[in-house]
Amino acid sequence: MDRRCFLKSALLAGVGAGVLRGLPATARGIPAAAFPELPRDVCYPGPPSGTIVTSVTDLYKVGPGPSSSHTLAPLRIAADFRDYLESLPPQALAGAAHIRAHLYGSLSATGKGHRTDRALLAGLLGQKPETCDPAVMDDLADEAKPRVTAVGGKTFTLGRDTIVWDRVDHDYPFSNTLVMKLVSSDGAVLASREYYSTGGGFFAFKGRPVEERGQPPHPYGSMTAFKEVAAKSGKTLHEIMLENEQAIMGVDAAKVNAHLDLVLDTMLAGVELGLREEGLLPAPFAFHRKARRIHERAKAMQGGEALLQLVSSYALAVSEGNAAGRLAVTAPTLGSAGTMPALAYVLHHHLQRDRQAMRRGLLAAALVGYLCKNNASVAGAEVGCQGEIGVASSMAAAMLAYATGASLEATEVAATIALEHHLGMSCDPVGGFVLIPCIERNAFGALKAYNAALMAQNEIVSEHWEDLDRVIMAMLQTGKALPPQFREMGTAGLGMTMVNC
Ligand code: SF4
Structure with a gap:
């Protein structure tokens, strides 16, 4: 894939975003009258309330893999x-x-x-x-x-x-x-x-005193509330996120940006390191790295195939490094640590977005991560892989869309599409290792995110039915219905069928 192809897709994305800016917010829902035969209690109870006080330092943590x-x-x-x-x-x-x-x-x-x-x-x-x-x-x-x-x-x-x-x-x-x-x-x-x-690397302990945090100047507990805050204040997504972060953690903008830069640098370095490494990953069976090989071959390809394979190789590179215990970023978890860096690398290396645009993208992704973490879960043990790769893909879609100029509404639609099409995904790591299906799953999460960002920026967002709050609620409901053996136990699905009796 040459640089011109990437720039063409970026230009397309930017034009779409510009056309869509200023359109009314989504989150409308389908009137119950459209389904008269459905029981009356099969309906949406409304977005969650509450105030989110999660910090970017909670969500994006740097540490050794694999989980x-x-x-x-x-x-x-x-x-x-x-x-x-x-x-x-x-x-x-x-x-x-x-x-x-x-x-x-x-x-x-x-x-x-x-x-x-x-x-x-x-x-x-x-x-x-x-x-x-x-x-x-x-x-x-x-x-x-x-x-x-x-x-x-x-x-x-x-x-x-x-x-x-x-x-x-x-x-x-x-x-x-x-x-x-x-x-x-x-x-x-x-x-x-x-x-x-x-x-996502979070932990608690019994009897832990509630941590004192500052109150955000722009409180929200759902995407619906966030859009209301944005409309009332006239502020952009990244302005709201930055001002909230400063108040919640009692820090200045420079400190917030320093953490965002650490996150971006770790992600980009993870791609480059993973593209250099070869050989077997630590496992009780022979599991070969493939990011470097795919990347080498992709460089000789043309058009869409090259794009698909390059993005895949970036995600594989970080995921393989994570499996080898290299430093990675919880985005939102380490099992899903390859998804966002793949698109961060595209933004930096192919689309030449500057640091400011990339920080804004990270803040848009953080908004999605906070909503998923607070209103559902990002733990494979609780809601299956939809909470890890699904949320990572949703965050990556928001990052790519927002960093390339999408409106808040188009950014939400990008995140919504990416999450929606991971619903029901179980967590069944073979042998309990973050290898099968985890590593390839990051590549698919990244590709779905790219597609979601493009779709959101090329459709008319006010015509899009699904909104993020409803899909997050569906993820929670679906996750709770998953049998426990499909929630990170490694004893069902691929975790069972891949092992010979
Ligand atoms: S399959 Fe399970 S362990 Fe692997 S990435 Fe998904 S949630 Fe994480």
Whole structure:
């Protein structure tokens, strides 16, 4: 694909966006009278209320792969537990002999493949997610090698016994539960915390005090409310997002932009690193990288085929790096970490969008991510892959549309189309590894996002029936109806059929 083809599609997108700017908002819904035979309670109850106070630093987190819920969150949890132990008075640690991490649910079922054990050990050893050296994670694969760490003035030996692969079926309130314990030599529990990995690298623990955050000047809890805020204030999407972020986190615009730049730099570097690497990915079966090969061949192609293959290679490059434990960005998770970088790379490398346009695109994607996270879920363990690749595709579509000049309404339609056409997608990673179907799924998420952005900018948005709030609600409902074995257990679907008896 030569640069002219990319510029042509960008020009088309820009013209579409310009024509559509100023058209009325969508979110209208179909009158019940159109379906007189349907029961009266089969209808839309309206958009959710509430105020979203999620930050871009919550949504876009940098850390080692392969999984945000099973690798990054456990690393953050272990680091948090370590800090908690450091905060205890010396007498609380006096009789302590061991640290234990009990894994439940999908963390126990698929944690080995997701490097959950290594992440926990890395966090307990004092590693931080943003700077965690992938070589440290690789070295931790040697379970026989004991590691020594000092916490609160006491020395602990960490090893195979530190990780307890506990019950897959359990009664804790969240599927991915992790109970961290400080125990004495006779097994008495001296301190503990019950943690929940809630998707996208987020975590919570039982009894955690509510974090104090500032109130956003432009409150919204749904896309419908966001559009009302935009119409009333006369502000753009990115202005609202930036002003809210500053107030919620108590920071200035420079700090927000610095985080957005870290996110963009990590995404772009991930594409370039992944396009250079070859060979096998870490797995108990031979799984070959293919991003570089596809990229090399795509450069010799022409027209639409080249575009499809280039975008795929960018997504594969980051996803393969994530599977190898390289640093990636939760967008919204690490399993789906390749989708947005593929289109960020297109914006930067092919469409030559400047940093300002790309930051705006990231803010548009963040809006979509916040709505999905707060009004449904971005955890494969809760709503299946529609919450990971589906949301990533929706965010990527919003980013591409907005960064190429789409209106708020066209940006919403782009995000809506991309999410809608992932509804029902289950999570069935083979062997619990973020390889099959995850890596290729990122490429398809990116391609759907590209198509969604183009469709949104070439249709008449006021004629589009579906809106983002309704599709997010449908995603939640569909996810709740998925059988548990199709929510990150790795024991059904491809997770079952790909393994010989
Ligand atoms: S199938 Fe989808 S949700 Fe499940 S681990 Fe893979 S990328 Fe994540």
